[in-house]
Amino acid sequence: MKKNDFNIAVEKMWDAFERLKTYYSPSLDKKNSVNKIIEIISNNDEVFKGFFEKEFIELTYIGNNFRIRHHETTKINIEDEKHYMYLYMRCLSLISMSLNYLKKVIYFVNNFTVNIRRMCEVSLLSRKIVIKTSKRT
DSSP states (O other), rough: OOOHHHHHHHHHHHHHHHHHHTTTTSSSHHHHHHHHHHHHHTTTOOOHHHHHHHHHHHHHHHHBBBTTTTTOOSSSOOOHHHHHHHHHHHHHHHHHHHHHHHHHHHHHHHHHHHHHHHHHHHHHHHHHHHHHHHHHH
């Protein structure tokens, strides 16, 4: 891989990270969305909550201050491709961890929605049966 390939990969990874932070938007602003994600992935364990809070803050700092997403002359250059690889893997780890937990939440919500839908269908079906039965008499 060429240096430019790593540069692009890290930029795209940070775009995904920024998108992850808005997971619960528009119902929550970005900061509260991140807090909710942290609550979920930490299982409300204070030690892990602090750990993930720091990781979100540090990755946000890196994305804003290094020449990853912003290319102003005041941004810190990344010259070594191994540093790109490290940053890519670090960001990927947090995104992957978060999505694994959020997938469980989505599964629960989808499952709940499917069950509610089925209950409504059964209720509607039973009403139709009652209506048809009552029309016969």
